[in-house]
Every structure is written in structure tokens, then in C-alpha cells.
Amino acid sequence: MKLVFQKADLLKSVNIVMKAVPSRTTMPILECILIDASAGVIKFTSNDMELGIETIVSGMIIEKGIIAIDAKILSEIVRRLPDADVTISTDANYVASITCGKAKFSIPGKSGEDFAYLPLIEKNECLTLSQFTLKELIRQTIFSIAANENNQLMTGELFEIRDNILKVVSLDGHRIAIRKIELSGTYSDRKVVVPGKTLNEISKILQGDMDKQVSVFFSDNHVIFEFDDTVVVSRLIEGEYFRVDQMLSSDYETKVTVNKKEFLECIDRSTLLVKEGDKKPIIIEINDTMMELQINSAIGSMKEDIDISKSGKDILIGFNPKFLIDALKVIDDEEITIYLVNSKAPCFIKDEKESYIYLILPVNINVSR
Amino acid sequence: MKLVFQKADLLKSVNIVMKAVPSRTTMPILECILIDASAGVIKFTSNDMELGIETIVSGMIIEKGIIAIDAKILSEIVRRLPDADVTISTDANYVASITCGKAKFSIPGKSGEDFAYLPLIEKNECLTLSQFTLKELIRQTIFSIAANENNQLMTGELFEIRDNILKVVSLDGHRIAIRKIELSGTYSDRKVVVPGKTLNEISKILQGDMDKQVSVFFSDNHVIFEFDDTVVVSRLIEGEYFRVDQMLSSDYETKVTVNKKEFLECIDRSTLLVKEGDKKPIIIEINDTMMELQINSAIGSMKEDIDISKSGKDILIGFNPKFLIDALKVIDDEEITIYLVNSKAPCFIKDEKESYIYLILPVNINVSR
Numbered sequence: 001m002k003l004v005f006q007k008a009d010l011l012k013s014v015n016i017v018m019k020a021v022p023s024r025t026t027m028p029i030l031e032c033i034l035i036d037a038s039a040g041v042i043k044f045t046s047n048d049m050e051l052g053i054e055t056i057v058s059g060m061i062i063e064k065g066i067i068a069i070d071a072k073i074l075s076e077i078v079r080r081l082p083d084a085d086v087t088i089s090t091d092a093n094y095v096a097s098i099t100c101g102k103a104k105f106s107i108p109g110k111s112g113e114d115f116a117y118l119p120l121i122e123k124n125e126c127l128t129l130s131q132f133t134l135k136e137l138i139r140q141t142i143f144s145i146a147a148n149e150n151n152q153l154m155t156g157e158l159f160e161i162r163d164n165i166l167k168v169v170s171l172d173g174h175r176i177a178i179r180k181i182e183l184s185g186t187y188s189d190r191k192v193v194v195p196g197k198t199l200n201e202i203s204k205i206l207q208g209d210m211d212k213q214v215s216v217f218f219s220d221n222h223v224i225f226e227f228d229d230t231v232v233v234s235r236l237i238e239g240e241y242f243r244v245d246q247m248l249s250s251d252y253e254t255k256v257t258v259n260k261k262e263f264l265e266c267i268d269r270s271t272l273l274v275k276e277g278d279k280k281p282i283i284i285e286i287n288d289t290m291m292e293l294q295i296n297s298a299i300g301s302m303k304e305d306i307d308i309s310k311s312g313k314d315i316l317i318g319f320n321p322k323f324l325i326d327a328l329k330v331i332d333d334e335e336i337t338i339y340l341v342n343s344k345a346p347c348f349i350k351d352e353k354e355s356y357i358y359l360i361l362p363v364n365i366n367v368s369r
Numbered sequence: 370m371k372l373v374f375q376k377a378d379l380l381k382s383v384n385i386v387m388k389a390v391p392s393r394t395t396m397p398i399l400e401c402i403l404i405d406a407s408a409g410v411i412k413f414t415s416n417d418m419e420l421g422i423e424t425i426v427s428g429m430i431i432e433k434g435i436i437a438i439d440a441k442i443l444s445e446i447v448r449r450l451p452d453a454d455v456t457i458s459t460d461a462n463y464v465a466s467i468t469c470g471k472a473k474f475s476i477p478g479k480s481g482e483d484f485a486y487l488p489l490i491e492k493n494e495c496l497t498l499s500q501f502t503l504k505e506l507i508r509q510t511i512f513s514i515a516a517n518e519n520n521q522l523m524t525g526e527l528f529e530i531r532d533n534i535l536k537v538v539s540l541d542g543h544r545i546a547i548r549k550i551e552l553s554g555t556y557s558d559r560k561v562v563v564p565g566k567t568l569n570e571i572s573k574i575l576q577g578d579m580d581k582q583v584s585v586f587f588s589d590n591h592v593i594f595e596f597d598d599t600v601v602v603s604r605l606i607e608g609e610y611f612r613v614d615q616m617l618s619s620d621y622e623t624k625v626t627v628n629k630k631e632f633l634e635c636i637d638r639s640t641l642l643v644k645e646g647d648k649k650p651i652i653i654e655i656n657d658t659m660m661e662l663q664i665n666s667a668i669g670s671m672k673e674d675i676d677i678s679k680s681g682k683d684i685l686i687g688f689n690p691k692f693l694i695d696a697l698k699v700i701d702d703e704e705i706t707i708y709l710v711n712s713k714a715p716c717f718i719k720d721e722k723e724s725y726i727y728l729i730l731p732v733n734i735n736v737s738r
Contacts, residue, residue: 073668076641082634103638107669265451269472272445299442300476 001065022048032068068112198234252339281318318365327358370434391417401437437481567603621708650687687734696727
């Protein structure tokens, strides 16, 4: 095999497929990138058995062939090559030579015979989104998936299409994040749970252009994302997702409108008095025109007032400040509205159209203080 | 005590004195910044008993006083305050209130009675340098001090004034870095060893302006740096520094001139084949017009030619690539000249005026390969 690339093309493609190279595996072949130039195109593939990525690479095929090369070494070499044409060639013993300018690297490769190719999946109805929209949907919800795998469904996100609306939901038992967008086009109803890891990696690869599209296909067990010259295939998480609608409610006793930036900066300041792992709540006291935020910890105390406009009852309630920060960070509105019932019931941060809903459970506070 | 600062002034000064706050100490008072507004100015002091920093802070004294406040907490609070006036006030129980806009922090402070003030040192002859020059001198030599303290003198740098030339020397047993500058003015001869830690911290505080000065004073046991509104006092390392002149030699068998950037990038590429802690040398073979660099490791091999101009014998020699990289990174010349004797003797990278000399010991290589 002998291939010639421009360094920038090679680097871009290696970076894309790196996202599905497992850091630890019992199958050493999966630590490789498969370079397949046996047909008319050059294709790079990686696969950690949950997530697989294939990308077509711009380059010249001087001699056809296939080889699997250790992904980490290939990536480090390519990164440090000078900005010139890069030649990758192999000999009969699967030793790969990477030459660029006067530099020549030799590294042992593998035949690629035992490489795990991506599953072949029948593509049916295709959901089309802009790269920007998909990337935003992920960013605005991914933080509230659960980190540990006690409940596998919580480590993924629900993607639900109903009545041509796409709803993305994540929850971890303490909070729920929901984003909705109207789809242009007609789609059949559909419900799948996509692994959080897949969404994280996809979001890193997507350039996030408004005018570039992603095509999404769902099968019973897989989801496929196609964009630019890249295909990402991921397993879905099996099982029935939580009935989120039952947890939502439109009743409230207190409704507060506040400047988002001011609210976020204030909570952010308060957290410096809380040591990692220490679960000090931020205490929020809502009066007619003012919200008083307060935190007391072993380090010291902090108090700050924020102007609000409010309707309904006064209330005293405590929250994990991190949960508020996570939600506020991904809301683009200048003013946000918070709906509260009582000090034991979840609060909702949502807009009028409910294009976003962030539900956060309160923390028990000693009201006497 | 009651003081009012602009946030930017306060933040700048806190950042400066933070550099001498010890991360671990048996004297908790040293984890504090001493805020002294007992006289007509506001002065912040920190001291880890090796290194002490005092800086005058712009601010308004509404009520005089002294307090010691935990440095880390103060620094984190100040960093996150909004961009407005900050008031620091204390009550009779040494509780400090920090208010800014509507935010109010309360944190416990200390009287500062048992704070270790900086030693009073008689200032005699003053060495004046631009901030830029001092910062550069440190950057260009600090990497070759020894990290471990087996030999304390190796953890510092020699500052030697002789015949109105300032020479800065560092060495770690495998290499030597020397920088010389001519001083404008007349100075008495002098030799001191300044702790590497002090130089590292000074270099972070110095803004590095060409047109701002640093005044340096030496006593028998201390060095003082004065610049802007800041005074840094450090102990010196005691003992007789190594006789570096005996290790230098102007004899050579091979003299090579090479493009610095090309040489550096090539060595940098080669190091990716060397795992951390693995001591693979880079093998350099010098012929009449070409230098061949080669590295062989468990990961793979790399070979690259670089054009050179050479006089003297051909030579095959091995080096720790990191030592070459460290020296090349801080040389600003486009072309560098390397002087070699044989494969067991140190090489010298130096300019004609010897304003810099980098000596690097070779590594034993199996010449048969």
C-alpha cells in the first residue's frame, strides 16, 4: 500500500476517528485505526464496539492496500510532522513507513484481518438537522445525564420524535433537562435512547455550522449520524425510558423573573465557599422585589441580593448550586423565569413555549437557620 | 479597619503576594496575606520564610488597621467579584467582610500579631536591570537547575558580577546553561546563588517590560528585588558554587552550523517515540553536508536528515533529546553553532561572543547499532 496525503487532511481525519478508539480494551486490534485503500477511496475506521466511526480521507492512492496502525502513535506522529505531503506505505511484513519531507518513521502495523468493521444497518427514514442544531441540543442537555452506570438508561439521552417535534431529554434522579425543536418535514413518531458517550464524541467532531447538515438514521438497536465525509454508528441503550411527562407540572405558587447573567454570577461566587464534595446548599429567599441568596460553610458566609419581578407567594428554598449553574449556563435568554411550588417540590426553569424545561429538585434546609 | 479598592487593583496585588504563600506549612499564619493599613499606605505581605513579598496596593483607607486573611480564600473571592469597588472591613473579632456591589462575604481573619514580617536588610550597591532582561535571563537558564535537593547548590542559579559583566549559571550534573550580559554602570565583583524557586516566582510577577526597571540588592544572606510597587526578599543558598570555567573548553574537533528551527522540530518529532521515563538517546551522525538524526525505540524508529555546514571531523554521538530541546527553545538565533570533540565529551552550543553557552553531556550509545 502507498498513499499520499496533505498533512492537514490527514490530521483532520485521524482526529475524527480517534474519538472511537478505546483507551483500554481486551482486543488490541481496536487500539488501531484501520486504513482501507483497497477500493477507490481511502477510508479510516475505528471501533470500540459501542461506537464506530468511518471517515473518507482526501488523498492519493498510489498502491492499493489495507493496514491497521496503532491510533495513538499515528496521531502523535501526524501532529508533529512538518506541513507538507505525507506518504504512508507498507511492506509485506506490515511495517508502516510514514515519510514527510526528510523525516521518516517506521512503525509496526497489523494486517487488519481481525478488525471489527462497523455493523451494516438498513437505513430507513432519515432525520435531517443542521450541525449547529444537533451540537446545541447536546450541549444544552448532556450535563444532566448520570455519570455512574447503576441505571444504564440514565447514562443516555432520550431522542423522541412526536408530531414533528424532536424532544431531547436527560435526567439523573436530581434534575431533568428537556429541549424541544420543531422539525421541518414530516416524520413518523419514534423513541430511542442514545448513549451519552456517543453524544459527547459526536459533539466534538461536529463543526457546528448552521449550513451543514447531519443525517440521522435510527434502527432498532443502532443510531447512525452521517455528515461531511464521516459516518458514526452507535448502539442504542435498550429499555423503556422514564415517563418524564408525569414529573412535569404547570402548577406553581411563585413565579420569578430574573436576569440570568446576574443570577449565574452570584451563584458562581457563592460556590467558592463550598469545598469539593461538601454538599452545602445555596439558600434562596424570595420576597416581593428581591431574591436573597445565602451560603454558609466552614470557610465563611456569603449573602447577596438580586432584583427580581415576582408573582405569587414568598418562599425560602435550598438548591445544590451546581445544578442551577449547569442549567443557567446553557440558557441563552437574557431573562429567565423560575416556577416554584414549595420548599420540598422541584423548581422549573422554562420559557413560555417550553422549548426548554430544566427541572431541579430542592435540597432540604434547616428553615430556622 | 476599612479599606476600599478597585477590583482590578486588588486582584493584581493579591496575585503578586500569592506567589510567596506556602501551600503546606506548619505555621498556619503563613497561609494568610497580611493586610497592613496601619500607616498611610495599604501594604500586602506574604512570607514562606524562604521567600517574602511586600506590595503597595492602590486603595482608600477609611479606617486604619491590620488583619491577616487566608490567602487562598481571599484570592478566590476577589477573582469572582463583579468589576466594581470592593470594601474590606473588619470587626473587633477579626471577622473580615468583603463587599462588592450587592455581594457580601464574611470570613474569619486573624490579628496578624504572630505574622512573620520580612527581614530588614541593609541595602548597599544596587544592580539595575530592565524587567525584560531579568525575565529573559531566568527563562534562558532556569530549566537546567536540578529538581531534587541532593545538592542544594544545584537547585539555585549563580549570579556573578565580574568586570561589569553579569553571568547567570545553572547546572544539574548533565548540562550547564550560561548567559552573560554587559552591565551599563560600574559594579563591584560579587557572587551569590539565588534559589530556583525565587527566580521562578519573580519571573511570574515581572511584567517583562523593556522600559521598566528592577533594582537588585545583595546582602550576605539575602537578595532583594524591587520593582513597580513590589519588594521581593529571598534567602540565598549558602556555599561555594561549582567552578564552571574549568568545565568549559574552547577546543573542538567538529564544528556544525544548523538552522535552529529545523533542528528543534526534528528532535521534537523524534521524542514521540520515547515513552516518559524511557531514556532512549537521539543518535546524531554528522557528515560533510548532512546531519542524520535517528531514534529507535520499542514503539518504532525515526530517521531524518538535516542540511548543515560543517568543519572538522565526522562524528557519531548520542544525546538525551530533552536536553537539546530545552537549550534550543531558549536560543533566539536563527542559525546555531555546535562544537564537538568526540562521542564521550560534552558538546557546546554557543555564539561567537559567548553571550550564551549551553553544555550538554552525551549519552553512551552502542556505536555498532
